[in-house]
Amino acid sequence: MQLTVWTYEGPPHVGAMRVATGMRDLHYVLHAPQGDTYADLLFTMIERRDHRPPVTYTTFQARDLGKDTAELFKTAARDAYDRYRPQAMIVGSSCTAELIQDDPHGLSLTMGLDCPVIPLELPSYSRKENWGASETFYQIVRGLADKERKAPPAVGENGPRRPRANLLGPTALGFRHRDDVAEISRLLRDLGIDVNLVAPMTASPADIARIGEADFNICLYPEIAAQACSWLERTFRQKTVKTVPIGVNATREFIAEVCAAAGIPVPDAIDQGRMGWWSRSIDSTYLTGKRVFIFGDGTHAVAAARVASEELGFKVVGLGCYNREFAREVRAAAEKYGVEPLITDDYLAVEDAIEAAAPELVLGTQMERHIAKRLRLPCAVISAPVHVQDFPARHSPQMGFEGANVLFDTWVHPLVMGLEEHLLTMFRDDFEFSDAAGPSHLGHASAAHAPAAHAPVAAEAAPVAEAAAPASVPAEPGGWTDEALAELGKIPFFVRGKARRNTERYAAEHGVTTITRDTLYEAKSHYAR
Amino acid sequence: MSAGPASGCDAPPVGVDGILRERGQREVFCGLTGIIWLHRKIQDAFFLVVGSRTCAHLLQSAAGVMVFAEPRFGTAIIEEKDLAGLADANEELDRVVTRLLARRPDIKMLFLVGSCPSEVIKLDLSRAASRLNTRFSPNVRVLNYSGSGIETTFTQGENACLAALVPDLAFTDDRQLMVVGSLPDIVEDQLTRLLADLGIGKIVSLPARLAGQMPAVGPNTKYLLAQPFLAETATALDKRGAIHLPALFPFGAEGTTAWLHAAAQAFGVPEARFEQVIAAPRERARKGLALYRERLNGKRIFFMPDSQLEVPLARFLAGELGMELCEVGTPYLHKGHLIDELAALPPGTLISEGQDVDKQLDRVRAARPDLTVCGLGLANPLEKEGLSTKWAIELVFSPIHGYDQAGDLAELFARPLHRRDVLRV
Ligand code: SF4
Ligand code: SF4
Numbered sequence: 001m002q003l004t005v006w007t008y009e010g011p012p013h014v015g016a017m018r019v020a021t022g023m024r025d026l027h028y029v030l031h032a033p034q035g036d037t038y039a040d041l042l043f044t045m046i047e048r049r050d051h052r053p054p055v056t057y058t059t060f061q062a063r064d065l066g067k068d069t070a071e072l073f074k075t076a077a078r079d080a081y082d083r084y085r086p087q088a089m090i091v092g093s094s095c096t097a098e099l100i101q102d103d104p105h106g107l108s109l110t111m112g113l114d115c116p117v118i119p120l121e122l123p124s125y126s127r128k129e130n131w132g133a134s135e136t137f138y139q140i141v142r143g144l145a146d147k148e149r150k151a152p153p154a155v156g157e158n159g160p161r162r163p164r165a166n167l168l169g170p171t172a173l174g175f176r177h178r179d180d181v182a183e184i185s186r187l188l189r190d191l192g193i194d195v196n197l198v199a200p201m202t203a204s205p206a207d208i209a210r211i212g213e214a215d216f217n218i219c220l221y222p223e224i225a226a227q228a229c230s231w232l233e234r235t236f237r238q239k240t241v242k243t244v245p246i247g248v249n250a251t252r253e254f255i256a257e258v259c260a261a262a263g264i265p266v267p268d269a270i271d272q273g274r275m276g277w278w279s280r281s282i283d284s285t286y287l288t289g290k291r292v293f294i295f296g297d298g299t300h301a302v303a304a305a306r307v308a309s310e311e312l313g314f315k316v317v318g319l320g321c322y323n324r325e326f327a328r329e330v331r332a333a334a335e336k337y338g339v340e341p342l343i344t345d346d347y348l349a350v351e352d353a354i355e356a357a358a359p360e361l362v363l364g365t366q367m368e369r370h371i372a373k374r375l376r377l378p379c380a381v382i383s384a385p386v387h388v389q390d391f392p393a394r395h396s397p398q399m400g401f402e403g404a405n406v407l408f409d410t411w412v413h414p415l416v417m418g419l420e421e422h423l424l425t426m427f428r429d430d431f432e433f434s435d436a437a438g439p440s441h442l443g444h445a446s447a448a449h450a451p452a453a454h455a456p457v458a459a460e461a462a463p464v465a466e467a468a469a470p471a472s473v474p475a476e477p478g479g480w481t482d483e484a485l486a487e488l489g490k491i492p493f494f495v496r497g498k499a500r501r502n503t504e505r506y507a508a509e510h511g512v513t514t515i516t517r518d519t520l521y522e523a524k525s526h527y528a529r
Numbered sequence: 530m531s532a533g534p535a536s537g538c539d540a541p542p543v544g545v546d547g548i549l550r551e552r553g554q555r556e557v558f559c560g561l562t563g564i565i566w567l568h569r570k571i572q573d574a575f576f577l578v579v580g581s582r583t584c585a586h587l588l589q590s591a592a593g594v595m596v597f598a599e600p601r602f603g604t605a606i607i608e609e610k611d612l613a614g615l616a617d618a619n620e621e622l623d624r625v626v627t628r629l630l631a632r633r634p635d636i637k638m639l640f641l642v643g644s645c646p647s648e649v650i651k652l653d654l655s656r657a658a659s660r661l662n663t664r665f666s667p668n669v670r671v672l673n674y675s676g677s678g679i680e681t682t683f684t685q686g687e688n689a690c691l692a693a694l695v696p697d698l699a700f701t702d703d704r705q706l707m708v709v710g711s712l713p714d715i716v717e718d719q720l721t722r723l724l725a726d727l728g729i730g731k732i733v734s735l736p737a738r739l740a741g742q743m744p745a746v747g748p749n750t751k752y753l754l755a756q757p758f759l760a761e762t763a764t765a766l767d768k769r770g771a772i773h774l775p776a777l778f779p780f781g782a783e784g785t786t787a788w789l790h791a792a793a794q795a796f797g798v799p800e801a802r803f804e805q806v807i808a809a810p811r812e813r814a815r816k817g818l819a820l821y822r823e824r825l826n827g828k829r830i831f832f833m834p835d836s837q838l839e840v841p842l843a844r845f846l847a848g849e850l851g852m853e854l855c856e857v858g859t860p861y862l863h864k865g866h867l868i869d870e871l872a873a874l875p876p877g878t879l880i881s882e883g884q885d886v887d888k889q890l891d892r893v894r895a896a897r898p899d900l901t902v903c904g905l906g907l908a909n910p911l912e913k914e915g916l917s918t919k920w921a922i923e924l925v926f927s928p929i930h931g932y933d934q935a936g937d938l939a940e941l942f943a944r945p946l947h948r949r950d951v952l953r954v
């Protein structure tokens with residue numbers, strides 16, 4: 001048994017729902033008790049979908065157990081078929097139904113339904129959401145792909161045809177999947193490549209049948225599509241493009257890999273967006289060496305680390321993922337940045353790690369957003385799990401060159417702007433310009449956000465108040481002299497917390513009981529090395 | 530089912546009592562959801578669900594963005610190895626609880642909350658609770674109840690939780706009034722003040738805000754239910770000798786008056802005194818309602834089954850605001866506790882118990898009500914079809930009881946309609 005407070009991933013059948021809800025004309029019959037219907041709200045509320053997910057729950061009750069839960073399943077499957085007339089159905093059990101062992105697959109076979117029925121075995125007590133999505137997509141592809149339908153010859157009667165790719169991995173409730181697909185489709189079109197199909201998102205079972213007609217596959221979200229891609233590689237000899245195009249450099253590499261797979265030359269003039277110049281421009285100098293902590297699903301975390309370090313000049317001080325399936329990739333990346341990889345789905349462990357790393361920016365999931373709020377750190381979301389605010393109305397991809405532009409904006413926005421950093425320092429004693437004013441561009445903070453955005457100021461302002469007190473006031477516990485506190489108060493608020501922590505750590509490590517102004521500067525030089 | 534339809538007939542199977550009973554897919558939360566408000570109410574209690582990743586995910590999704598540093602609830606997730614041997618599952622549970630309590634010395638009461646998986650594998654949580662009690666008493670009291678979806682629907686989780694508290698309450702012979710059901714503190718205080726002003730001596734609440742302050746109970750206890758979903762809690766109180774005071778539920782000016790009146794009568798409060806005490810707040814409530822009557826009068830409302838608050842709220846909306854009732858769905862109809870409420874509904878109101886969600890949505894589409902009260906999963910799809918909705922869960926989270934919330938309660942229903950009127954997009 002594992003004590004869990006907040007979870008990064010839902011159960012595996014939620015992964016299956018993400019696949020089914022992303023698709024069209026597919027229906028999922030889930031043997032499950034009524035409470036499990038909560039999962040609908042993930043799609044209709046968080047993602048604001050305007051249709052119910054295509055899921056029928058059998059909602060068996062205690063009084064049905066040992067009597068007719070199997071019959072209930074059959075009725076639900078029959079009713080669902082009659083009402084929705086799907087092209088195909090997937091059937092399976094949630095955690096509770098897994099225990100009563102009704103065998104939804106066997107049952108649905110006896111019913112003579114007039115469509116393919118794909119059974120799902122998703123072990124709820126050992127697997128999680130991403131695994132469930134991956135397994136479901138793989139089973140759907142395996143079950144529905146028509147092995148007779150292959151890519152037509154590269155050169156037909158009318159000369160050579162355009163190469164075709166499948167775009168695989170996007171699902172419902174994915175972090176920016178909608179916009180990534182639009183962005184990458186546009187990029188492919190510009191390269192002269194047709195999209196044979198996008199799946200699971202927007203694909204119908206009939207579309208899946210022709211999946212073999214593409215020349216190659218693009219594995220956009222390996223968490224979901226890697227397994228299906230490797231089956232397609234074996235079955236249809238389709239190559240898999242594996243570079244995930246997050247960031248300018250990765251997008252360039254992605255284009256090279258795509259062109260190689262398509263057998264076309266890499267075009268030399270491609271609009272690479274503004275991210276590179278924005279990052280080289282003088283205002284961005286202040287971004288250099290900003291300490292960033294990164295946590296998310298393996299793929300997004302590794303990609304974010306690369307963008308942060310190569311394209312923004314940040315310093316990666318923490319890197320981790322919650323999905324063990326991608327631990328290897330994250331470990332390799334962590335080694336590159338010289339940090340200890342954090343592979344855990346324990347929210348409290350992540351919080352401890354963030355606190356210990358004392359970053360200036362957190363790139364994480366919805367969970368890290370809350371951690372960062374509590375620790376009063378700026379944060380941007382880079383990965384699922386997501387919440388309603390992570391589904392913006394505007395086009396906001398993470399992938400491709402436009403995605404890189406978006407990354408620049410969303411990661412840099414929570415930080416203090418370049419020149420403003422100096423002005424804050426210069427004028428910090430000016431009564432009209434108190435620390436409490438905070439960065440001016442965050443003035444738009446909504447009421448709900450404001451306390452979090454401005455809280456650091458309030459908390460860190462305490463030493464200033466004390467510093468102003470007469471010298472006779474005794475040093476506060478923790479060993480700070482008034483003079484040292486006054487000096488601390490002069491440090492800009494956004495680094496003051498770090499200065500305080502570092503000084504205290506330095507004092508503890510060096511057996512210094514009273515922290516003087518000198519201790520502060522000794523610590524500063526110590527950590528500056 | 531009291532009256533089955535002839536096979537092949539599509540007419541809804543309305544029973545001889547005029548109530549439509551359906552058994553199909555239910556789109557309702559399970560009883561675990563109650564933890565979201567119960568853990569805020571009992572401030573030193575921890576709710577430990579013994580369940581699956583699904584249960585943990587449900588709690589998290591229903592709690593939405595309310596992420597607290599370390600909330601006073603959590604899930605002991607059953608893993609494959611726990612399924613292999615039950616002896617080990619018990620040991621594992623003890624280990625989890627021991628670690629939890631060591632980490633949280635502020636916890637004085639621990640609820641082990643059963644789920645579908647724990648029920649199906651027959652993990653005996655009452656034995657676990659008594660085993661753990663011997664170990665942790667007197668510092669922590671360990672109780673158990675089931676919030677599983679195979680046994681409980683949404684608010685029935687609170688019912689099960691309070692019912693588990695009752696056998697544990699101390700005995701008292703004192704003449705007292707007990708208000709039963711978890712209310713927001715501010716509402717509880719308002720109602721208690723009014724009852725005290727009536728001259729009812731000792732007034733206690735179940736649940737209390739702290740584990741150590743749970744009220745005592747005995748044959749001189751009379752109790753008022755503040756919520757309509759507390760069937761088992763009431764039975765447990767009856768067993769302790771307490772006496773139920775049947776009344777309308779305290780929604781709206783009329784409901785609140787009737788509710789207070791039941792107490793006043795039982796405690797021999799003179800009518801003149803009663804009138805004198807309630808006159809001013811009742812007037813406030815009426816004024817508050819008048820603001821919304823125009824907007825809501827004649828508007829048609831459809832309740833999907835969710836919280837069991839549906840019947841009393843429908844009575845309030847029809848009686849005090851002039852709304853028309855298309856259908857009043859409830860997951861479970863406790864006729865005993867709702868007898869006055871049912872009698873106060875306009876004659877011929879269609880009441881449905883249970884659910885077959887697809888068929889019920891067909892009825893919603895056919896009726897095209899002005900407002901549909903429904904679960905979180907259904908709201909946006911209905912909005913997309915041009916049907917205004919109200920989240921049922923909001924009615925459970927918001928302060929809606931009593932005179933001073935009557936206007937707010939009406940406003941909750943008026944807001945979606947108002948919004949539809951102002952939007953030009
Ligand atoms: S319905 Fe059962 S399995 Fe599902 S969340 Fe509720 S208690 Fe857990
Ligand atoms: S309001 Fe605050 S939290 Fe929201 S985006 Fe702006 S800075 Fe970030």
